[in-house]
Amino acid sequence: MCKKSILLFVFVFSSIFQLEAQTSSHQRDYQKGKEFFNEGNYSLAAQVFRGLMNSGDEHRFEAYATFYYAVSAYQQGEYPLAKASFRQLLRRFPSWHDRDEARLWLTRLYFQEGDLLLAFQEKNKIENGELREKANELAKFHMLEIKEIPRLERLLNEFPYEEIIARQLANQINLLPLTQQDEALLDFIVEEFNFDKSQYKILDIRSSQKKDRYRVAVILPFMHKNIQKGRIGGNQFVVDFYRGLQLGQEYLKSEGINIELYAYDTENDAKVTKEILKKEEIKGMDLIIGPLYPEPFRLVAEFARQHQINFVNPYSTNTEIIDGSPFAHLLKASQSTQAGVVARYAGEALNMRNALIIRGTEKSDSLAAAIYKNELTALGGRVVKEVVFRKDKIKDFNEFISEGIDEDFVIDEGDTLDHIFVATTREIVAAGVVSAMEIRRENRLPLFGNFNWTDFNTVSIDQLSRMETYLSCETYVDNLRPAAERLLESLEVLNDDVALGHDAIVVFAELMKNGGNLFQKYTNEVPKIVKLETVFQGYDFRRSQDNAFVPIIKFHDTEFPVVNDYMLD
Numbered sequence: 390m391c392k393k394s395i396l397l398f399v400f401v402f403s404s405i406f407q408l409e410a411q412t413s414s415h416q417r418d419y420q421k422g423k424e425f426f427n428e429g430n431y432s433l434a435a436q437v438f439r440g441l442m443n444s445g446d447e448h449r450f451e452a453y454a455t456f457y458y459a460v461s462a463y464q465q466g467e468y469p470l471a472k473a474s475f476r477q478l479l480r481r482f483p484s485w486h487d488r489d490e491a492r493l494w495l496t497r498l499y500f501q502e503g504d505l506l507l508a509f510q511e512k513n514k515i516e517n518g519e520l521r522e523k524a525n526e527l528a529k530f531h532m533l534e535i536k537e538i539p540r541l542e543r544l545l546n547e548f549p550y551e552e553i554i555a556r557q558l559a560n561q562i563n564l565l566p567l568t569q570q571d572e573a574l575l576d577f578i579v580e581e582f583n584f585d586k587s588q589y590k591i592l593d594i595r596s597s598q599k600k601d602r603y604r605v606a607v608i609l610p611f612m613h614k615n616i617q618k619g620r621i622g623g624n625q626f627v628v629d630f631y632r633g634l635q636l637g638q639e640y641l642k643s644e645g646i647n648i649e650l651y652a653y654d655t656e657n658d659a660k661v662t663k664e665i666l667k668k669e670e671i672k673g674m675d676l677i678i679g680p681l682y683p684e685p686f687r688l689v690a691e692f693a694r695q696h697q698i699n700f701v702n703p704y705s706t707n708t709e710i711i712d713g714s715p716f717a718h719l720l721k722a723s724q725s726t727q728a729g730v731v732a733r734y735a736g737e738a739l740n741m742r743n744a745l746i747i748r749g750t751e752k753s754d755s756l757a758a759a760i761y762k763n764e765l766t767a768l769g770g771r772v773v774k775e776v777v778f779r780k781d782k783i784k785d786f787n788e789f790i791s792e793g794i795d796e797d798f799v800i801d802e803g804d805t806l807d808h809i810f811v812a813t814t815r816e817i818v819a820a821g822v823v824s825a826m827e828i829r830r831e832n833r834l835p836l837f838g839n840f841n842w843t844d845f846n847t848v849s850i851d852q853l854s855r856m857e858t859y860l861s862c863e864t865y866v867d868n869l870r871p872a873a874e875r876l877l878e879s880l881e882v883l884n885d886d887v888a889l890g891h892d893a894i895v896v897f898a899e900l901m902k903n904g905g906n907l908f909q910k911y912t913n914e915v916p917k918i919v920k921l922e923t924v925f926q927g928y929d930f931r932r933s934q935d936n937a938f939v940p941i942i943k944f945h946d947t948e949f950p951v952v953n954d955y956m957l958d
Contacts, residue, residue, distance in 0.1 A: 408846045419450040426457055435461040451483040456491060463494065472498045489517040496524045500531040509548050525553065532557045542574075563589045587694075597905030602647040603898065606671055607634060608679040608689060611656035626886045630703070633890020634678070634875055640891070641898050642919060648898050659684040661687070666692045674698055675899055675906040681705075690714050697907065703893045706863055707753055711934045715909060719935035720893050720928075721863040724839075728757040728812060729860050730939040731837050732764035734953045740771030741808040741835065745800065747778055748812035758812040760801055773804040779816045790825035798834060811838040818845035826856060835859065840942060850944075858944045864889065865926045865940040865951065872922035888924035895921050896928045909934070926951070 392410055422437035438461065440683035441454035459474035475491045475498070482488070492515050499508035508531075512524040530554055535541060541558040548554055556577050579589055609631070612624045629651065638648050651674070655662045662685035665671065677693060677700035680686050686702065693700045693716040703720040706727075711717040722730075735741045744765055748754040762772045778786055798806045811822050819842045826833050833856050838891045840862035842848045853860075866873065866888055876883050876891060896919050900908045919928040941953040 393759070404608070404939065406547075416450065419454060422454065424456060426461060431461040431464040434458075435465070452478060452485045452487075455481070456487065459491070460494065463498070464917060468498055468501065489515045489520045493520050493524055494529075500527055505535070505544055506547060509544070509551060509554075510809040512666070515804060536561055538562060538571075552582050556584065559584060559589060575581055593673040597907035599902075600675070600906045602649060603674065603675040603901050603906065604634055604649045604651065604675040605676045605678060605894065605897075606651050607631060608653045608655055608662065608665060608685070608862040611652065611654040612656060613654045629884060629886035629892075630890040632880075633876075633887035633892075634894045635890075636879060636887070637891040637894035637898075640872075640875070640922070641895060647896050648894060650894075655680050655685050657682060657685070660912045662688050662868045670708075672696050672698075674701070675901060678703060678897075679861070686710065690717060693717070693866075699895060699897070699907065699909070701893060703889050706935075708756065708935070709753070713754050717934060718897075718909075720889065720896065721936055722861075722939045723813075723933075724753050724757045725760045725812060726933060726935055726937055727839065727863060727939050728810075729764050730937075730953070731810065731859070731941060732761045733768070733838060734859075734941055735808055735810070736768035736770050738953065739808075739835075741767065741806055743807045744770065744772050745774040745794075745806050745809045745834070746772050746812055746817070747809060748775065749778055749815045749818045751813065751815065754815075754818075756815045758810075761810050761812060773800055773806055778813070778821055780817055780821075783821055786821060787825045787828065790828065794834075806834055808837060809834040811836065814839050814841050815838050816842075816845045816847060819845060823848050823852050823856075827852060833857070837861075839867075853944045857946075859952070860942050860944070862940045862942050862951075863936065866924055867926060870922070870924060870926075876924065878895055892923045892925055892928070895919070895923055900930065900931075 418437055418441055422434050422441070425431075425434035425437060435458055437438065438454040438458035441450055442458060455474060455478040459471045459478065462468075462474060463471035472495065473836075475495045478485070478491050479488055479495075485491075492511050496508050496512045499505075499511060510527070512521075512528060515521045515524050535544075537939060538558065538561050541554060541561060545551065545554045545558055559575055559578045559582075562570050562578075572615070575589060578584070579586055579775050609627050610624060611627055611631070634650060651663045651670070653671075655665065664682060666688060675690060675698070677698055679700075679702070680689055681702065681704055687699055692698070694714060697716065699716050699718060701718040701720055705719055706721050706724050707719075708723045709726050711719060711723070725813060734745070742765065744761070746758050746761060748758045758775060762775075765772060776786070776789065792798050794806065798946075800806055809822070809826075811819060813819065819838060820837070822838075823842075826836060835857040837859045838861075840860040842853070842860060845848065847850075864885065864886065866883070868874070868877075868883070872891065872895075873883055873888070880887065897919050899919050918931065926940050928936050929938040930936065940951045942949045943952045
C-alpha cells in the first residue's frame, strides 16, 4: 500500500472515531439532562440542554435538547425564554417529527399571556389528532375567561370556522337580558355551528300581537278541594293573591284594558299540572301566571317555550327560573339585580368602596356576590375579602367578625373596610351576621342586606335599628300610594299577597298593551317602565326579565325610609 493511501485511511478513520466520540459525548450529556428533567430538577436540566444547544457542531440531539430546554424554562416560570426557545426550535428544525409537541406548548404559552390570535393560529397548525384535541381542551379552558362580547366577535371574524370561539360568544350573548342581546348574531351562530337551540334564548317567534282583550291563565295551587271542606290553611296566600288579580282586573278595565282571567288548580301536583297543560284552551293564552313550585313550574316553562307564551312567577327572586327561557319573567327583582343596585348605591351615593362580602353556600348567593363585586369594582372599589358562612363553622365566623377586624375596621390582611354586603336571603346566614355584629357593640360596620330579614324570628327590628343597616326591598308597600288607597276601599286589610296579585296583572297587562303578547321582542320602541298605578313602588323591565326597580331602605329608629332615588334614565 502506498504512503498516500495509508495517510488517507488514517485520516478517515480518525474522523469517524472523533465523530463517534462526539456523538457518544452528546448522548451522555443528553441522557444526563433527561435524568435531571425526569427528577424535576429543571435548573440543572436546562444547563445541560443549553450546553448541547451551544456545542458549536450539529448533532442528532440538538432538536431534542432545544425542546427540553424550552420545557425546563417553562417549568421554572421563565415563560418568555420558553416561548423564544420553542419558536427557535420550529424555525431551525421545520421537519422535526415532534414539532406538534412544540406547537402545543406554544399554544399553551400564548393562551396564558392572553394573546388569543397567536394561540389559535398555533393551535390550528397542529396536525396530530391527539395533540390537536389537547390543544382544543386548552382553548376551551382559557376561553371561559373571555367575557367581552366585542373581543369575541373580533376573534370570530379572524377564525370564522372556530367552534370554540363561536360557542363562547353565543354563551355570553345568551347571558344578557333579552333586551340587550344581538338576536341576529346569536341566531346566526347557533344555525351556522348547529348548536342546540334549546340551550339558547333565541326569539325565533311569531309576531307579537296587540289585542283588544288578553287571556290570562292563572295556574296556582288553589287547593280547591280543601277550600270546599273549609280548610284553606297554608294556601290562604294563593286565595289572597287571586283576589288581588281580580281587583287589578277591575282597575285595568277602567283604564280601557280588558283582561280575562282563567283559574286552574294545580293542587301542588305535577301530574295535575300536566293534565291542565293538555287542555286545548291553554295554547291560546296570552300570559300564564304561575305555577309557584319547581316541578309544575318546569312543566309550564317547557310548555311556554313550545307554544310561545309568556309566563311569570310573582313570588320568586331566583334567577335560575328565568335563565335559559326567553318567555320566563319575575315580578320581583332577582337577588342578583338587587345586588347590583345595592353596590351602585354603596359605591356612588355613600362612597363606600371597600367591601367585605359574606355569603351563603347557595348558587344564587355566589351569583349575587359576583355581581356585587363586578359593580363595585367598576366604580373603582374593591372586595377586600369574601367569606362563606357555614352553619357548621359558626364559631369560626364569630371569631372572624369579632377578632379578624380591628377597631379601625382593618381586616386581617391589612386592608381597611367601610361596609359589609350580605349576599343571601337565608335566615341562618342573616341571623349569624347580625348576631356577630352585635358582639362588636358600638364599633360596627354599615351592613347591607335584604328586607326579607324583617320576616325572620331570629332577627329583630331593634337589632337592625341599632346598626347602620340598609336593606334592598324587591317589594315595598307605601299605603299612601293611590293604588293602595283604592284597594283598601274594597278590603279591610291590604296584605302583600293581595298587593302582589294586583300588581302582577297590572304590570304585565300594561306591557302587553304596549308591546303585544310577546312584548319582550321589542326593545327601544316600546316603553317597559310601568306607568299605571301599582301598590309597590315601581317596575322597570327595560333591561331584564325581572324588575330592576329596587328601593333601598335604611333603618332609623322606628322609621324605614327609602333612601335611594331611582332614576328612570
